[in-house]
Amino acid sequence: MTTDTYRPRRSVLYVPASNDKALAKIAQLSCDAVIIDLEDGIAQADKVSAREKLAGIVANRPVANHFGRRCEMIVRINALSSERGADDLLAAANCLSDGILLPKVSTPRDILEAGDVLDDNLVPDDVKLWAMIETPKAMLNIGAIAELGRDPASRLACFVAGTNDLVKDTGVLPTPDRRYLVPWLMQMVLAARAGGLDVLDGVFNDFRDLDAFGRECAEAAVMGFDGKTLIHPTQIEAANNAFAPSSEAVAEARAVKAAFSLPENAGKGVIALDGKMVERLHLAQAEKLLAKAAAIGA
Ligand SMILES: CC(C)(COP(=O)(O)OP(=O)(O)OC[C@H]1O[C@@H](n2cnc3c(N)ncnc32)[C@H](O)[C@@H]1OP(=O)(O)O)[C@@H](O)C(=O)NCCC(=O)NCCSC(=O)C[C@H](O)C(=O)O
Ligand SMILES: [Mg+2]
Numbered sequence: 001m002t003t004d005t006y007r008p009r010r011s012v013l014y015v016p017a018s019n020d021k022a023l024a025k026i027a028q029l030s031c032d033a034v035i036i037d038l039e040d041g042i043a044q045a046d047k048v049s050a051r052e053k054l055a056g057i058v059a060n061r062p063v064a065n066h067f068g069r070r071c072e073m074i075v076r077i078n079a080l081s082s083e084r085g086a087d088d089l090l091a092a093a094n095c096l097s098d099g100i101l102l103p104k105v106s107t108p109r110d111i112l113e114a115g116d117v118l119d120d121n122l123v124p125d126d127v128k129l130w131a132m133i134e135t136p137k138a139m140l141n142i143g144a145i146a147e148l149g150r151d152p153a154s155r156l157a158c159f160v161a162g163t164n165d166l167v168k169d170t171g172v173l174p175t176p177d178r179r180y181l182v183p184w185l186m187q188m189v190l191a192a193r194a195g196g197l198d199v200l201d202g203v204f205n206d207f208r209d210l211d212a213f214g215r216e217c218a219e220a221a222v223m224g225f226d227g228k229t230l231i232h233p234t235q236i237e238a239a240n241n242a243f244a245p246s247s248e249a250v251a252e253a254r255a256v257k258a259a260f261s262l263p264e265n266a267g268k269g270v271i272a273l274d275g276k277m278v279e280r281l282h283l284a285q286a287e288k289l290l291a292k293a294a295a296i297g298a
Contacts, residue, residue: 006291006292006295007032007072007198007295008032008227008243008292008295008296009032009033009072009158009198009200009226009227010032010226010227010228010239010240010242010243010244010296011030011031011032011033011227011228011230011235011236011239011240011243012031012032012033012034012035012072012074012160012200012227012228012229012230013029013031013033013034013035013229013230013231013232013233013235013236014034014035014037014041014076014203014229014230014231015034015035015036015037015041016037016041016042016050017036017037017038017041017042017050017051017053017054017057018041018042018043018046018049018050018053019041023036023057025233026061026062026065026071027062027065027066028065028066029065029071029233029236030065030066030067030069030236030237030240031071031230031233031236031239031240032069032071032072032227032240033071033072033073033074033098034071034072034073034074035074035075035076035101035229036054036057036058036073036074036075036076036097037076038050038051038054038075038076038077038078038084038088038092039076039077039078039079039103040103047078047084051084051087051088051091054075054091054092054095055091055094055095057095058073058075058095058096058097059095061073072098072099073097073098074097074098074099074100074101074130075092075095075097075099075100075101076100076101076103076132077089077091077092077100077101077102077103078103079102079103079104080102080110080113080114081104086117089114089117090117090121093117093118093121093123093127094121094123096123096124096127097127098126098127098128099127099128099129099130099157099158100114100118100127100128100129100130101129101130101131101132101160102114102129102130102131102132103132103134103162103165104132104134104135104165105131105132105133105135105138105145106135106137106138106141107137107138107141107144107145108141108144108145108147108148110131111129111131111145111148111154111155111156112148112154114129115129115153115154115155115156118155125152125155127155128155128156128157128158129154129155129156129157130156130157130158130159130160131145131156131158131159131160132159132160132161132162132165133145133159133160133161133162133188134161134162134163134164134165134166134169135165135166135169136166136169136170139166139184139187142187142188142191143191143194145191145195146159146191146192146194146195146197147194147195148195149192149195149196149197150195150196156195156197157197157198158192158197158198158199158200159188159191159192159197159198159199159200160199160200160202160229161185161188161199161200161201161202161229162202163178163181163185163201163202163203164202164203164205166181166184166202167181176212178216178219182223185201185202185220185223185225186223186224189223189224189225193224198226198227199224199225199226200225200226200227200228200229201216201217201220201223201225201227201228201229202228202229203228203229203230203231204216204228204230204231204235205231207231207232207234207235210234210235210238213235213238214238214242216228217238217239217241217242217243218242220242220243221242221243225243226243227239227243228242228243240296244292244293244296245289245292245293249289250289250290250293252286253285253286253287253289253290253293254286254290255273255274256273256278256282256283256286257283257286257287257290259271259273259278260278260280260283
């Protein structure tokens with residue numbers, strides 16, 4: 001990973017396609033990405049008009065936000081198995097967003113079928129597919145779904161946890177510490193890494209409770225998530241901070257890099273640094289962290 005190839009996805013905000021006030025705010029927000037939602041954030045009566053607005057929303061996206069940064073724009077369509085899914089996918093394919101988020105994915109076939117529609121419509125390869133992991137079936141098939149990430153032709157780039165739907169479909173209780181959800185969330189992280197994918201934690205519904213939100217972000221960062229999906233602008237700052245490398249981690253990574261660049265360590269596979277064993281794999285980890293920090297200006 002280099003500064004050029006790393007795309008920060010620390011804070012990814014859902015914005016309902018029907019909410020003009022929220023859409024108008026996008027350029028002023030410091031989130032790394034927005035998901036323009038056609039699915040659960042849209043009332044049934046507004047579904048068609050929301051889809052009709054999509055092309056204009058994507059075409060008028062800000063080149064850079066007020067912080068001088070590019071904000072990725074992803075479109076979440078309705079499930080392909082639903083009556084609206086196919087038309088949504090065509091509308092999303094034609095508007096050339098950075099990606100299309102498929103909800104209620106259950107099997108690898110769901111991704112492959114969406115990819116075929118994009119290929120048939122000559123949508124450029126850099127329009128990626130993101131998958132919501134939010135059904136019991138997706139959890140059971142997660143390894144096979146993630147494996148598609150190893151084939152660039154599949155376009156699969158990112159997993160997004162859908163914790164509300166998982167709670168709904170399994171009956172698990174969403175306790176504040178998420179103890180019964182954590183095993184599934186860790187499975188998502190593991191599978192995503194096996195497939196070379198990014199992976200984002202689910203939303204925190206109680207958006208006025210920023211302290212509890214900050215704790216959940218900190219936990220998700222420790223669990224290995226790349227970022228968190230958000231529902232309200234007030235959640236952006238905490239997510240950006242939680243998923244950025246800390247100043248201590250950056251200092252440690254610099255020290256590892258400096259130690260391995262000393263002439264006396266040139267041929268060594270393992271060295272001691274401040275009383276700790278450090279191997280070349282730690283150097284690779286340090287270089288990745290420094291590239292990430294540089295990309296987000298941490
Ligand atoms: C949750 C909300 C309905 C709250 O709305 P509201 O009470 O109107 O918020 P505020 O008055 O505090 O808003 C203050 C200003 O901020 C703007 N705003 C609010 N939300 C957003 C947003 N998401 N993006 C951009 N801007 C936003 C308001 O317009 C106000 O602006 P101004 O008046 O000019 O100051 C609302 O936040 C909301 O609708 N959020 C998104 C909800 C959503 O998209 N839900 C679906 C996705 S989550 C999901 O599906 C989970 C997953 O699938 C799963 O299974 O878990
Ligand atoms: Mg959902």
